[in-house]
Amino acid sequence: MEFKYHCQHQAESFARAILCVPKDYPLRDGLEKDFRPRFARLCELAKSIYLDMAKQPENYGLMLVDIESRDHNIARDSYRTIHRLADTLSRLVQCGEVKKHQLVVQAEAFKREIKKGQGAVSGAVPKYELILSRLVDFGFSVSGSDGKPFGKNIETFTVEYPGFPEMIDTIATYCECWDKLKKNRTVIKYSPNEFHHRFYRFDYKMTSDLDAIPMRQWVSDDADYNGFSPELKAFSLAFYDGSLQYKNLKFDGEYYFKTKRIARITNSGYSALGIPKFRLSVKLPGVNRYMDVVAAMPGTIQEPFKKDHCRNCGFQGATSEYCKFRLRWTYNNTPRKGCAYVCFNFSDFNSTLVPDYWRLLELEYGLKK
Numbered sequence: 229m230e231f232k233y234h235c236q237h238q239a240e241s242f243a244r245a246i247l248c249v250p251k252d253y254p255l256r257d258g259l260e261k262d263f264r265p266r267f268a269r270l271c272e273l274a275k276s277i278y279l280d281m282a283k284q285p286e287n288y289g290l291m292l293v294d295i296e297s298r299d300h301n302i303a304r305d306s307y308r309t310i311h312r313l314a315d316t317l318s319r320l321v322q323c324g325e326v327k328k329h330q331l332v333v334q335a336e337a338f339k340r341e342i343k344k345g346q347g348a349v350s351g352a353v354p355k356y357e358l359i360l361s362r363l364v365d366f367g368f369s370v371s372g373s374d375g376k377p378f379g380k381n382i383e384t385f386t387v388e389y390p391g392f393p394e395m396i397d398t399i400a401t402y403c404e405c406w407d408k409l410k411k412n413r414t415v416i417k418y419s420p421n422e423f424h425h426r427f428y429r430f431d432y433k434m435t436s437d438l439d440a441i442p443m444r445q446w447v448s449d450d451a452d453y454n455g456f457s458p459e460l461k462a463f464s465l466a467f468y469d470g471s472l473q474y475k476n477l478k479f480d481g482e483y484y485f486k487t488k489r490i491a492r493i494t495n496s497g498y499s500a501l502g503i504p505k506f507r508l509s510v511k512l513p514g515v516n517r518y519m520d521v522v523a524a525m526p527g528t529i530q531e532p533f534k535k536d537h538c539r540n541c542g543f544q545g546a547t548s549e550y551c552k553f554r555l556r557w558t559y560n561n562t563p564r565k566g567c568a569y570v571c572f573n574f575s576d577f578n579s580t581l582v583p584d585y586w587r588l589l590e591l592e593y594g595l596k597k
Contacts, residue, residue: 229283233285233293235291235293235309235310236285238306238310240279242278245453245455246275246278246431247432247452251264252264253432253436254437254441259435264432266395266398267402269398274430277313277363277366278313287361289312289356290306291305291306291309300501304500307499308349310350311349311350314349315345315348315349315350316359319342320338321399321400321404322403323341326400329388329389333384333387334384336383347410367390369388402430402435405435406434444465447468448461448465450481451464451465459578462579463577463582467491467582470583470585474596474597475597477595485589490589490592491585508573509572510588511572512572516558517591519558528576528578528581530559532574533559534564538551539570554567
């Protein structure tokens, strides 16, 4: 698809980021077994709507930023407007009540909440009538109208999905599970500071018994969610498996030894601009102690040690003579210096290198098997 606006590739990325719904994932208390296939059907519907957004963003009132713009801040604002679909659905449920597969919504409460936007990722939703209209085009019925249910004397309006009535119940359950999670972040194991990024887009885990999902599944889902290549996904899983051999090591989206973060796979690009640049970032402040081991490792692992990474940024009063975050090492008889915030990043994701990466961390932190 040829894109004219950033919101188009962003909407397509939303569609691709919707995870496959496992047929037997552990449901949270109170949900029946038939919820799984119903939720899978909701995810397919959401994916279709996001792909339609990518084709005709004007029909959803999205922010239209020219694809040639490289302003990350503006592109990020565009990115947030993609959330209007889920924000609209959640406000419908918040202001309504399900009765016999129909969602009866209090009109004034809905208009107030959708315009206020409190607690919504996209903020207020202007032109929300466009979202309702597109829902109608995808099989919903809004008070039997064309998606514009708000006359002067309308107290309530009804949302249905005639082709599959249980869809309304499924959306309501999904939104209710979502609200419960937002109110109790202590149960979220993975990147708690990025809650709405990890759980926003029709993630089956929002409706699951989180404690019953193996951490390896979280790693696998994270790879799919972020659009890892097959090679990077295999590497991510292998790196996680490698971590299990060590004591006092914790994984919570990032790898921690005791209380210190020592490694993570992170995106250094601008996702809103569609420029993902993944890297393995490891903390090796004492690398000079075992540089002889580094010198015997594969060439791609040696690359970050061959050059300086210090930008003399002046952070917290740093000078060219002193900076508490500056690292120093010698490679091939040449002194090098770098920043603890930048060193050391690797981009070779061949899974056969996983033992070498963990060997570096063993030497740095004295990891014990």
